[in-house]
Amino acid sequence: MSLRYQNSTMLGKLAVVVLAMFGFGYALVPIYNAICQMTGVNILALAEMAVPGEKAQLSANTQVDTSRTITVEFDANSRGPWQFKPAQSSLQVHPGEMMTVMYEFQNTQNRRMAAQAIPSYAPQQAAAHFNKLECFCFNQYTLEAGEKKSWPVVFVIDPKLSKDVRTITLSYTFFEVGGKVPPAPVATLVSKVAGS
Numbered sequence: 001m002s003l004r005y006q007n008s009t010m011l012g013k014l015a016v017v018v019l020a021m022f023g024f025g026y027a028l029v030p031i032y033n034a035i036c037q038m039t040g041v042n043i044l045a046l047a048e049m050a051v052p053g054e055k056a057q058l059s060a061n062t063q064v065d066t067s068r069t070i071t072v073e074f075d076a077n078s079r080g081p082w083q084f085k086p087a088q089s090s091l092q093v094h095p096g097e098m099m100t101v102m103y104e105f106q107n108t109q110n111r112r113m114a115a116q117a118i119p120s121y122a123p124q125q126a127a128a129h130f131n132k133l134e135c136f137c138f139n140q141y142t143l144e145a146g147e148k149k150s151w152p153v154v155f156v157i158d159p160k161l162s163k164d165v166r167t168i169t170l171s172y173t174f175f176e177v178g179g180k181v182p183p184a185p186v187a188t189l190v191s192k193v194a195g196s
Contacts, residue, residue, distance in 0.1 A: 064096040065159045072157070074101055075171035082107050082115075084174045087150070095159035102150050103136065105174065107143040114177045116140040122169040129161035130168060140177050 070093050074086035087102040107113055117137040121127040136151035143149065157168070 063159065064094050066094050068095055068159075068163065069093070070095065070157055070161070070165065071167045072099075072101075073167065073169045074103075075169055076103065077171065077173045079173065079175040080113075080115075081109055082113070082174070084117075084172075093157055095157045095161060098133070098154065098156050100152050100154045102152055103172065104148070104150050105143070106148040107145060110145045112142060112144055114140055114142045115174055116177050117172040117174045120171045120173070122171070123165060126157075126161060126165055126168045129158035130170065131156045131158060137172065 071090055072093050073090045074088065076084045076086055078084040083104070083106040085104055087104055091099055091101060093099050103117075105115075116139070119132075119135070119137050121130055132153060132155045134152055134154040136153070141149070153170075155170075
């Protein structure tokens with residue numbers, strides 16, 4: 001056999017392999033969709049099968065334990081002449097459910113102040129399972145005289161919390177940081193002395 005004939009034969013075989021690979025790659029998506037629909041693996045394909053005009057049912061959040069309800073009580077303590085309170089005194093919460101409660105604060109003094117809140121929990125074992133996603137207690141705040149603010153606390157109670165805990169009290173103590181805060185500085189013009 002000549003070298004030219006061998007090269008032609010090899011080129012033909014390689015062309016067949018390339019065409020077979022292209023065909024397989026092209027057919028892979030429909031094959032994948034068919035397998036996923038048969039096995040129920042692809043949840044997105046289930047939404048596509050919904051009858052037009054009917055609302056597709058979304059799967060529920062399985063992390064929420066709807067078989068349990070925990071009462072979360074909110075408490076506010078202030079160490080100083082200001083007003084600090086939760087917008088509501090309690091909430092009924094399912095473990096795993098994300099909830100938001102607002103706290104209201106007003107600086108009733110005639111001066112600026114810097115303050116911060118520290119949380120505490122009862123019973124103490126609830127602290128490890130009370131997950132705050134957003135909380136004003138993470139930062140210090142400066143409030144002007146008479147200024148009023150509302151801050152959210154976004155939280156989730158871990159479903160691993162002991163089943164005998166039916167009530168949790170979240171208590172904040174709001175206190176002034178570093179004593180009295182001086183008034184804001186007033187800008188003054190300083191004239192430049194000649195020759196300096």
